[in-house]
Amino acid sequence: MSGACFALKFLDTILHGQSSWMARDGAHALSVDDPATGALIASLAITTKAQICAKIDQVSIAQALWAEMTASARQNILRKWHDLAQKHEGELAALLTLEQGKPLSEAKAEISSSLKNILWSAGLCERKNGYEEKSHINGALNEVHYEPVGVVAAITPWNFPSAMITRKVAPALAAGCGVILKPAEDTPLSAIALAKLAYDAGIPRGLFALVITNREGAAEFSDVVFSDKRVRMVSFTGSTAIGKTLIASSAQNVTKLSLELGGNAPFIICADADLDKAVEGAFASKFRNAGQTCICANRIYVHADIYDVFMERFVARVRAAKIGNGFEDGVEIGPLINERAQQNVQNFIKKLDSEGAQKIYAAQPGLTWSFLPPMVYACAEDCSATQQEIFGPIACVYKFDSYEDVVQKANETDYGLAAYIYAKDSKLSTGLAKALQFGMVGINETRISDASIPFGGVKQSGIGREGGYDSLKNFMVTKFICKA
Numbered sequence: 001m002s003g004a005c006f007a008l009k010f011l012d013t014i015l016h017g018q019s020s021w022m023a024r025d026g027a028h029a030l031s032v033d034d035p036a037t038g039a040l041i042a043s044l045a046i047t048t049k050a051q052i053c054a055k056i057d058q059v060s061i062a063q064a065l066w067a068e069m070t071a072s073a074r075q076n077i078l079r080k081w082h083d084l085a086q087k088h089e090g091e092l093a094a095l096l097t098l099e100q101g102k103p104l105s106e107a108k109a110e111i112s113s114s115l116k117n118i119l120w121s122a123g124l125c126e127r128k129n130g131y132e133e134k135s136h137i138n139g140a141l142n143e144v145h146y147e148p149v150g151v152v153a154a155i156t157p158w159n160f161p162s163a164m165i166t167r168k169v170a171p172a173l174a175a176g177c178g179v180i181l182k183p184a185e186d187t188p189l190s191a192i193a194l195a196k197l198a199y200d201a202g203i204p205r206g207l208f209a210l211v212i213t214n215r216e217g218a219a220e221f222s223d224v225v226f227s228d229k230r231v232r233m234v235s236f237t238g239s240t241a242i243g244k245t246l247i248a249s250s251a252q253n254v255t256k257l258s259l260e261l262g263g264n265a266p267f268i269i270c271a272d273a274d275l276d277k278a279v280e281g282a283f284a285s286k287f288r289n290a291g292q293t294c295i296c297a298n299r300i301y302v303h304a305d306i307y308d309v310f311m312e313r314f315v316a317r318v319r320a321a322k323i324g325n326g327f328e329d330g331v332e333i334g335p336l337i338n339e340r341a342q343q344n345v346q347n348f349i350k351k352l353d354s355e356g357a358q359k360i361y362a363a364q365p366g367l368t369w370s371f372l373p374p375m376v377y378a379c380a381e382d383c384s385a386t387q388q389e390i391f392g393p394i395a396c397v398y399k400f401d402s403y404e405d406v407v408q409k410a411n412e413t414d415y416g417l418a419a420y421i422y423a424k425d426s427k428l429s430t431g432l433a434k435a436l437q438f439g440m441v442g443i444n445e446t447r448i449s450d451a452s453i454p455f456g457g458v459k460q461s462g463i464g465r466e467g468g469y470d471s472l473k474n475f476m477v478t479k480f481i482c483k484a
């Protein structure tokens, strides 16, 4: 059975008996397409405004009951969710590739990190929620409690349709919150599958509600959640532009925000770097998910002493990469998500060309609009194009002479999510890492996302952290009680 058929069969079982997800008429439907072929995968019913309000009612009621349960009862249910998702690991990965386009190997890695997000959150359920200590008042006792924030609205992007959901929903539920989730319009099927498995595991339907919308409906969803005082927190992953609109909307009811926004990662290759590792790291970081991740290398800075040899080897590595449908064996670069994404990257290429960046390599054009050929550009110091997040398979390489200058250049951005350094001298790499104004720095390593680490950025890359030991605290509020 082909990968696509395998995924469709799974989707069929997920949607079986869940007819409310399916569109009844064309007028209020969301079409989900395979980005690799353009084929229609599913036509889903769009959640109406009245239904969104009803779902908030349900989440609000269910959350109060859920928060009363013992932490170990919540933990058991989350573990069941993990186990069920693990049982369907292969199917979830295939569905992810079908609706998102990334190579199946990357989809499998994403599902495995999604499973860890659930298990990690379950594991933190029973960590001591608060502490007591001698009071500042004689004879009294001070208590600090951490309580669930309440109803959380989660908005997730299409580039990690499973990991971004589990990284929000699992810790929120573990903390005792209820969640109303709006997945990205391009990739709602992974969300439906995860929700169905959660319900099968015993997570109440009312507690974890799903809203399906198109792009216009996304704005309506945020209007509804920010105007409802019962929604106490919005957790968002997406672009900085939309993040800023959410910050403005949150003023209405002073809604708590957690924001994971865009990035503009510098990838610094020092003169003493292990070139094999640097070439492989730059390739993996730049071309993962066809360049559509917020921690992708956006500006590759190479020391002048090794620039020529790096460029030669890097271009050879890009040339060797297989481009195509994510289900094909050996494919490393899949399609872009949609025509809007394609247009954005084409505009970026025009800007690079107009600024005189030198095209060093471009693969053969793809068969359809969705397969943008990977390219490598040599950029001059004053090239402004890369102030923008590329979000496509275009590598921009800069030459540098001084470490002081490269740190200054790397920091000259409004973003501050991820940065990378390749160097053998650990004193040099540690010094650079400390000087870089980014939330996360990988030294000789590009895999910097995991349930166990605090993921997030500084500056306009976001507010707050997801994952790590404090992942449940993100969804809690602190209460102080003084007992005299």
Ligand code: NAD
Residues within 6 Å of the ligand: 155, 156, 157, 158, 159, 160, 182, 183, 184, 185, 214, 215, 218, 219, 220, 222, 237, 238, 239, 240, 242, 243, 245, 259, 260, 261, 262, 263, 293, 294, 295, 389, 391, 417, 461, 462
């Ligand atoms: P996007 O901001 O356009 O969309 C993200 C989500 O927001 C989607 O669910 C979309 O439907 C929703 N949305 C759109 N308009 C909205 C509105 N007015 N109100 C509320 N929600 C709205 O981003 P995208 O194109 O889906 O994803 C790419 C961007 O996300 C990139 O900039 C990338 O860097 C960023 N991103 C960041 C992280 C991170 O962890 N920091 C992870 C993945 C993606």
